[in-house]
Amino acid sequence: MDEPINLVLFSGTDDKLQAAAVLTAGAAALGKPVNVFLQYWALDAFRRERIDRDHGLAPEAGAEGKDHVDALRTAGQASWAETLRQAKDLGAVDIQACSLSMDLLGIEETDLDPLVDGVEGVTAFYLNAGAGQVVFI
Amino acid sequence: MDTLETTALEIGTTVDARGLSCPMPIVRTAQAIKTVASGALIEILATDPGSLKDFTAWCRSTGNELVEQTVDGPVYRFVIRRK
Numbered sequence: 612m613d614e615p616i617n618l619v620l621f622s623g624t625d626d627k628l629q630a631a632a633v634l635t636a637g638a639a640a641l642g643k644p645v646n647v648f649l650q651y652w653a654l655d656a657f658r659r660e661r662i663d664r665d666h667g668l669a670p671e672a673g674a675e676g677k678d679h680v681d682a683l684r685t686a687g688q689a690s691w692a693e694t695l696r697q698a699k700d701l702g703a704v705d706i707q708a709c710s711l712s713m714d715l716l717g718i719e720e721t722d723l724d725p726l727v728d729g730v731e732g733v734t735a736f737y738l739n740a741g742a743g744q745v746v747f748i
Numbered sequence: 749m750d751t752l753e754t755t756a757l758e759i760g761t762t763v764d765a766r767g768l769s770c771p772m773p774i775v776r777t778a779q780a781i782k783t784v785a786s787g788a789l790i791e792i793l794a795t796d797p798g799s800l801k802d803f804t805a806w807c808r809s810t811g812n813e814l815v816e817q818t819v820d821g822p823v824y825r826f827v828i829r830r831k
Binding site: 633636637639640641642683686687688689694697698700701702 | 768769771774775778
Protein backbone atom coordinates (compact mmCIF):
# COMPACT_ATOMS: atom_id res chain seq x y z
CA MET A 612 0.00 0.00 0.00
CA ASP A 613 3.01 2.27 0.26
CA GLU A 614 3.55 2.99 -3.43
CA PRO A 615 1.74 6.20 -4.33
CA ILE A 616 -0.93 6.68 -6.96
CA ASN A 617 0.18 9.39 -9.37
CA LEU A 618 -2.37 11.39 -11.29
CA VAL A 619 -1.35 13.70 -14.10
CA LEU A 620 -4.19 16.13 -14.71
CA PHE A 621 -4.17 17.73 -18.14
CA SER A 622 -7.81 18.44 -18.91
CA GLY A 623 -9.49 21.40 -17.26
CA THR A 624 -13.17 20.57 -17.65
CA ASP A 625 -15.27 20.00 -14.56
CA ASP A 626 -16.19 16.40 -15.44
CA LYS A 627 -12.59 15.25 -15.82
CA LEU A 628 -11.49 17.16 -12.74
CA GLN A 629 -14.39 15.60 -10.82
CA ALA A 630 -13.34 12.12 -11.92
CA ALA A 631 -9.77 12.87 -10.85
CA ALA A 632 -10.93 14.21 -7.48
CA VAL A 633 -12.96 11.04 -6.88
CA LEU A 634 -9.93 8.87 -7.66
CA THR A 635 -7.81 11.00 -5.35
CA ALA A 636 -10.25 10.88 -2.44
CA GLY A 637 -10.79 7.15 -2.86
CA ALA A 638 -7.07 6.47 -2.71
CA ALA A 639 -6.65 8.78 0.28
CA ALA A 640 -9.42 6.90 2.11
CA LEU A 641 -7.48 3.68 1.58
CA GLY A 642 -4.39 5.26 3.06
CA LYS A 643 -2.55 5.42 -0.27
CA PRO A 644 -0.36 8.46 -0.84
CA VAL A 645 -1.46 10.44 -3.92
CA ASN A 646 0.67 12.72 -6.04
CA VAL A 647 -1.25 15.04 -8.35
CA PHE A 648 0.65 16.85 -11.11
CA LEU A 649 -1.20 19.73 -12.78
CA GLN A 650 -0.50 20.50 -16.42
CA TYR A 651 -2.00 22.79 -19.03
CA TRP A 652 -5.75 23.33 -18.71
CA ALA A 653 -6.04 21.49 -15.43
CA LEU A 654 -3.51 23.88 -13.95
CA ASP A 655 -5.44 26.83 -15.36
CA ALA A 656 -8.54 25.63 -13.49
CA PHE A 657 -6.61 25.75 -10.19
CA ARG A 658 -6.12 29.51 -10.39
CA ARG A 659 -7.37 31.07 -7.18
CA GLU A 660 -9.73 33.32 -9.13
CA ARG A 661 -11.10 30.56 -11.35
CA ILE A 662 -11.32 27.44 -9.24
CA ASP A 663 -14.97 27.92 -8.31
CA ARG A 664 -16.08 28.89 -11.80
CA ASP A 665 -17.87 26.71 -14.31
CA HIS A 666 -15.17 25.01 -16.39
CA GLY A 667 -17.52 23.28 -18.82
CA LEU A 668 -17.51 19.62 -19.76
CA ALA A 669 -15.60 17.41 -22.18
CA PRO A 670 -17.03 17.57 -25.73
CA GLU A 671 -18.39 14.03 -25.54
CA ALA A 672 -20.74 15.06 -22.71
CA GLY A 673 -23.16 16.73 -25.11
CA ALA A 674 -26.41 18.28 -23.96
CA GLU A 675 -27.69 15.08 -22.38
CA GLY A 676 -24.48 14.60 -20.43
CA LYS A 677 -24.66 18.16 -19.17
CA ASP A 678 -28.16 17.49 -17.86
CA HIS A 679 -26.89 14.48 -15.89
CA VAL A 680 -23.97 16.43 -14.43
CA ASP A 681 -26.25 19.33 -13.51
CA ALA A 682 -28.69 16.97 -11.82
CA LEU A 683 -25.94 15.52 -9.64
CA ARG A 684 -24.79 19.02 -8.71
CA THR A 685 -28.31 20.05 -7.82
CA ALA A 686 -28.56 16.95 -5.65
CA GLY A 687 -25.64 18.31 -3.64
CA GLN A 688 -22.59 16.54 -5.07
CA ALA A 689 -19.44 18.13 -3.69
CA SER A 690 -17.45 20.09 -6.28
CA TRP A 691 -14.12 18.67 -7.39
CA ALA A 692 -12.30 21.37 -5.44
CA GLU A 693 -14.21 20.49 -2.26
CA THR A 694 -13.61 16.77 -2.86
CA LEU A 695 -9.88 17.44 -3.15
CA ARG A 696 -9.92 19.51 0.05
CA GLN A 697 -11.49 16.60 1.90
CA ALA A 698 -9.01 14.19 0.36
CA LYS A 699 -6.16 16.36 1.63
CA ASP A 700 -7.67 16.42 5.12
CA LEU A 701 -7.89 12.66 5.04
CA GLY A 702 -4.53 11.53 3.77
CA ALA A 703 -1.23 12.21 2.10
CA VAL A 704 -2.29 14.09 -1.01
CA ASP A 705 0.34 16.30 -2.60
CA ILE A 706 -0.70 18.60 -5.44
CA GLN A 707 2.07 20.11 -7.56
CA ALA A 708 1.94 22.50 -10.49
CA CYS A 709 4.00 21.67 -13.58
CA SER A 710 6.61 24.39 -13.98
CA LEU A 711 6.45 24.30 -17.79
CA SER A 712 2.70 24.85 -17.70
CA MET A 713 3.19 27.73 -15.25
CA ASP A 714 5.46 29.41 -17.82
CA LEU A 715 3.17 28.58 -20.70
CA LEU A 716 0.12 30.11 -19.05
CA GLY A 717 1.96 32.96 -17.36
CA ILE A 718 0.88 31.83 -13.90
CA GLU A 719 2.69 32.82 -10.70
CA GLU A 720 2.58 30.60 -7.62
CA THR A 721 0.59 33.27 -5.81
CA ASP A 722 -2.12 32.99 -8.50
CA LEU A 723 -2.86 29.40 -7.45
CA ASP A 724 -5.46 28.15 -5.02
CA PRO A 725 -4.08 26.97 -1.65
CA LEU A 726 -4.94 23.40 -2.68
CA VAL A 727 -1.73 23.49 -4.70
CA ASP A 728 1.26 22.63 -2.51
CA GLY A 729 4.02 23.77 -4.83
CA VAL A 730 5.66 23.85 -8.25
CA GLU A 731 7.89 21.14 -9.67
CA GLY A 732 9.26 19.77 -12.91
CA VAL A 733 8.58 16.43 -14.50
CA THR A 734 11.77 14.93 -13.05
CA ALA A 735 10.66 15.55 -9.49
CA PHE A 736 7.24 14.18 -10.38
CA TYR A 737 8.71 10.89 -11.64
CA LEU A 738 11.05 10.66 -8.69
CA ASN A 739 8.16 11.00 -6.25
CA ALA A 740 6.03 8.60 -8.31
CA GLY A 741 8.52 5.82 -7.62
CA ALA A 742 7.11 2.48 -8.73
CA GLY A 743 3.51 3.66 -8.31
CA GLN A 744 1.04 3.76 -11.17
CA VAL A 745 0.80 6.92 -13.28
CA VAL A 746 -2.63 7.91 -14.57
CA PHE A 747 -3.14 10.64 -17.16
CA ILE A 748 -6.47 12.43 -17.17
CA MET B 749 -33.29 -8.33 13.94
CA ASP B 750 -32.05 -9.06 17.46
CA THR B 751 -28.44 -8.65 16.42
CA LEU B 752 -29.15 -5.26 14.86
CA GLU B 753 -30.76 -3.94 18.01
CA THR B 754 -27.98 -5.28 20.19
CA THR B 755 -25.38 -3.69 17.97
CA ALA B 756 -27.23 -0.42 17.88
CA LEU B 757 -26.69 -0.06 21.61
CA GLU B 758 -22.92 -0.26 21.21
CA ILE B 759 -22.62 2.17 18.31
CA GLY B 760 -20.96 5.41 19.26
CA THR B 761 -20.90 7.24 15.95
CA THR B 762 -23.22 7.23 12.97
CA VAL B 763 -22.15 8.54 9.57
CA ASP B 764 -25.20 9.60 7.60
CA ALA B 765 -23.98 9.47 4.01
CA ARG B 766 -27.41 9.09 2.47
CA GLY B 767 -27.67 11.07 -0.74
CA LEU B 768 -23.89 11.42 -1.07
CA SER B 769 -22.24 10.12 -4.21
CA CYS B 770 -19.02 8.15 -4.50
CA PRO B 771 -16.49 8.51 -2.88
CA MET B 772 -17.99 10.61 -0.11
CA PRO B 773 -19.50 7.75 1.93
CA ILE B 774 -16.03 6.19 2.20
CA VAL B 775 -14.33 9.56 2.74
CA ARG B 776 -16.70 10.43 5.59
CA THR B 777 -16.21 6.97 7.09
CA ALA B 778 -12.42 7.23 6.89
CA GLN B 779 -12.67 10.59 8.68
CA ALA B 780 -15.11 9.33 11.30
CA ILE B 781 -13.25 6.17 12.22
CA LYS B 782 -10.27 8.25 13.30
CA THR B 783 -12.44 9.79 16.01
CA VAL B 784 -13.30 6.51 17.76
CA ALA B 785 -11.17 4.17 19.83
CA SER B 786 -9.81 0.87 18.58
CA GLY B 787 -12.55 -1.76 18.91
CA ALA B 788 -15.38 0.79 18.81
CA LEU B 789 -18.24 0.45 16.34
CA ILE B 790 -19.40 3.00 13.81
CA GLU B 791 -22.54 2.82 11.74
CA ILE B 792 -22.82 4.14 8.19
CA LEU B 793 -25.98 4.81 6.23
CA ALA B 794 -25.50 5.24 2.48
CA THR B 795 -27.49 5.23 -0.71
CA ASP B 796 -24.63 5.13 -3.23
CA PRO B 797 -25.08 1.84 -5.13
CA GLY B 798 -21.32 1.30 -5.16
CA SER B 799 -21.31 1.14 -1.36
CA LEU B 800 -21.66 -2.62 -1.04
CA LYS B 801 -18.47 -3.38 -2.89
CA ASP B 802 -16.68 -0.23 -1.71
CA PHE B 803 -17.15 -0.84 1.99
CA THR B 804 -16.13 -4.49 1.65
CA ALA B 805 -12.98 -3.45 -0.21
CA TRP B 806 -12.20 -0.58 2.13
CA CYS B 807 -12.45 -2.80 5.20
CA ARG B 808 -10.32 -5.50 3.61
CA SER B 809 -7.68 -2.97 2.67
CA THR B 810 -7.61 -0.98 5.92
CA GLY B 811 -8.01 -3.93 8.30
CA ASN B 812 -11.16 -2.58 9.93
CA GLU B 813 -13.86 -5.21 10.44
CA LEU B 814 -17.14 -5.11 8.56
CA VAL B 815 -19.42 -6.42 11.29
CA GLU B 816 -22.79 -5.97 9.62
CA GLN B 817 -24.12 -5.12 6.23
CA THR B 818 -27.82 -4.77 5.58
CA VAL B 819 -30.03 -3.31 2.88
CA ASP B 820 -33.31 -1.58 3.63
CA GLY B 821 -34.86 -0.45 0.34
CA PRO B 822 -32.50 2.13 -1.12
CA VAL B 823 -30.46 2.46 2.09
CA TYR B 824 -27.35 0.43 2.81
CA ARG B 825 -26.31 0.13 6.43
CA PHE B 826 -22.86 -0.92 7.53
CA VAL B 827 -21.41 -1.45 10.97
CA ILE B 828 -17.64 -1.35 11.15
CA ARG B 829 -15.35 -2.07 14.08
CA ARG B 830 -12.16 -0.05 14.17
CA LYS B 831 -9.08 -2.23 14.20
